[in-house]
Amino acid sequence: MPWRDPNNWLRAELLAPLLSFVLAFFRALYDDKEPRWMRILIESVICGMITLSAGYGIDAMGMAGEWKYAAAGAVGFLGADYIRTIAKKFVGRKVDPK
Numbered sequence: 001m002p003w004r005d006p007n008n009w010l011r012a013e014l015l016a017p018l019l020s021f022v023l024a025f026f027r028a029l030y031d032d033k034e035p036r037w038m039r040i041l042i043e044s045v046i047c048g049m050i051t052l053s054a055g056y057g058i059d060a061m062g063m064a065g066e067w068k069y070a071a072a073g074a075v076g077f078l079g080a081d082y083i084r085t086i087a088k089k090f091v092g093r094k095v096d097p098k
Helices: 012-031 037-060 067-078 080-095
Strands: none
Touching: 012 037, 012 067, 037 067, 037 080, 067 080
């Protein structure tokens, strides 16, 4: 039974989003800017999903799997709002020809 083998659970594809979730959760608690628990949980889940997407992008670029942990740390530390701001600027430059 593959789900009982701990080596299947301790992979970068699962640990990196979990690391991002935990880091974003504790960062939101530490900053004390979010008044509601639901918003803290939602931001933490979003950070985990962004990290999962970044991990697949890292795999697609052929980079080593350890880069997923770097992406998890960056996304969890910066937060979903900051990542969204950076993404909007990047897409705006690529889409808007001047």
